[in-house]
Amino acid sequence: MNRRIKEKYLKVFVPLGLGLIFILLIWIGYKLIFNHKLSFLEKVDKSVYAEINYDAIYGIHLNFKGSINLSSDYHDVELVLANGNDEVVLPVKITQKDDEINFVTSNFINKGINLEYLPIGTYYLLIKASVLDNGKDITRYFSVSNKTDYDDLVYYTLSKDGKNNRIDIEWNTYDECPTLRFTVKEEKLPDDVYDVTIDPGHGGIDVGAIGSLDGIEYHESNLNLKVSLALKKILEERGYKVAITRTEDENIEIYDSGGSAVLANETKSKFNFAIHHNSFDYQTDELNGLEVYVASDIEFDFANLLIENILSETGTQISPKEIYQTAPGIYQRYFSEDDILEDEVQPSNKTTSMIYYYNIRELGGISTHSTNDGRYKDINGYPANPYNKANVTTEPYLLELGYVNNENNLRNIIGNEDKYALGIANALKKYLETEY
Ligand SMILES: [Zn+2]
Numbered sequence: 001m002n003r004r005i006k007e008k009y010l011k012v013f014v015p016l017g018l019g020l021i022f023i024l025l026i027w028i029g030y031k032l033i034f035n036h037k038l039s040f041l042e043k044v045d046k047s048v049y050a051e052i053n054y055d056a057i058y059g060i061h062l063n064f065k066g067s068i069n070l071s072s073d074y075h076d077v078e079l080v081l082a083n084g085n086d087e088v089v090l091p092v093k094i095t096q097k098d099d100e101i102n103f104v105t106s107n108f109i110n111k112g113i114n115l116e117y118l119p120i121g122t123y124y125l126l127i128k129a130s131v132l133d134n135g136k137d138i139t140r141y142f143s144v145s146n147k148t149d150y151d152d153l154v155y156y157t158l159s160k161d162g163k164n165n166r167i168d169i170e171w172n173t174y175d176e177c178p179t180l181r182f183t184v185k186e187e188k189l190p191d192d193v194y195d196v197t198i199d200p201g202h203g204g205i206d207v208g209a210i211g212s213l214d215g216i217e218y219h220e221s222n223l224n225l226k227v228s229l230a231l232k233k234i235l236e237e238r239g240y241k242v243a244i245t246r247t248e249d250e251n252i253e254i255y256d257s258g259g260s261a262v263l264a265n266e267t268k269s270k271f272n273f274a275i276h277h278n279s280f281d282y283q284t285d286e287l288n289g290l291e292v293y294v295a296s297d298i299e300f301d302f303a304n305l306l307i308e309n310i311l312s313e314t315g316t317q318i319s320p321k322e323i324y325q326t327a328p329g330i331y332q333r334y335f336s337e338d339d340i341l342e343d344e345v346q347p348s349n350k351t352t353s354m355i356y357y358y359n360i361r362e363l364g365g366i367s368t369h370s371t372n373d374g375r376y377k378d379i380n381g382y383p384a385n386p387y388n389k390a391n392v393t394t395e396p397y398l399l400e401l402g403y404v405n406n407e408n409n410l411r412n413i414i415g416n417e418d419k420y421a422l423g424i425a426n427a428l429k430k431y432l433e434t435e436y
Pocket of ligand 1: 208276
């Protein structure tokens with residue numbers, strides 16, 4: 001072989017050969033890992049699948065409802081995330097009737113599967129159940145099929161030490177077996193994804209409630225903004241990415257992009273705090289104190305922490321107001337029969353089990369029964385809530401921090417906006433420290 005040809009061989013065929021070997025190794029490695037990951041699915045019982053007919057992410061929690069046809073001989077039914085090596089047992093409530101098992105992760109929309117605590121990895125959602133077989137208890141796994149109106153879901157965990165996890169929840173088919181796969185991996189938060197949204201109520205021509213102290217007039221819109229900006233600052237110092245509906249005294253939108261009923265979901269925020277101050281009607285009793293308005297069907301853990309921490313930071317009290325009150329300091333105002341009869345569009349799609357305030361009801365999508373499907377556009381100009389049918393939404397709270405026409409309340413609020421903000425921020429911190 002002459003020198004020229006030898007050089008040509010070295011330059012062309014050696015790198016080509018190495019390249020091919022490299023590709024082959026990658027392929028073998030991929031096959032080994034991929035097949036290993038899925039081989040356990042071959043053991044899944046394919047005679048019957050569970051059907052998931054509801055799935056929704058509300059705040060930091062995911063909830064499922066579904067059923068599976070299994071004989072009543074099955075016992076110890078569990079819902080698990082499994083990958084052949086590890087198993088995460090999920091909360092589930094089981095009702096077994098004849099040959100049907102119904103399951104729900106929680107009856108509360110803000111409980112269920114806490115997505116903040118899922119470990120990194122790839123998992124499949126399976127039903128695990130035991131049955132007696134030839135005198136021996138054996139465990140069987142069943143996969144789940146999608147009977148919801150929704151497809152894949154994506155969730156980003158709250159920022160923690162500058163890090164976030166991305167969770168992809170995807171419907172797939174493996175070997176003709178319907179599966180729901182969870183992939184949890186660390187990933188930088190995209191620019192348009194936030195942790196928390198703050199909505200300082202009112203603004204611009206809408207000043208909200210009015211109070212006065214020592215001859216000075218105070219507008220609710222400004223007090224709301226002061227608390228909101230202080231809260232934004234504290235949360236950002238604690239590492240959260242915070243969106244806000246306004247940063248100055250300006251008119252606000254509701255259903256348009258950036259609006260009070262939209263921004264939290266546009267930014268995929270896990271929590272929305274609507275900050276307000278109240279006023280009472282002089283015709284009725286004088287009122288004072290804190291009122292936390294919440295969605296229906298929720299557990300009050302976080303609402304109670306908000307009350308506890310705002311009270312301890314500011315020295316204010318909970319409101320004595322009884323109407324709409326469901327627990328001390330916690331309020332759920334529902335549509336009344338009259339509200340429904342007076343709805344601008346008839347037949348109304350509202351019911352008495354739906355929350356009255358749009359900044360709670362509309363922000364939770366299907367979880368809180370959003371009603372604005374665009375039916376009011378020709379009447380009051382409000383476009384449809386773009387998240388009217390959303391099953392991935394924020395968890396909203398509406399805080400009425402005090403009564404601006406109660407002199408004691410107003411004295412406690414003016415100059416103490418930072419303390420109210422600290423109370424809210426500390427409540428969030430404590431809520432996230434506990435694995436609810
Ligand atoms: Zn207000």
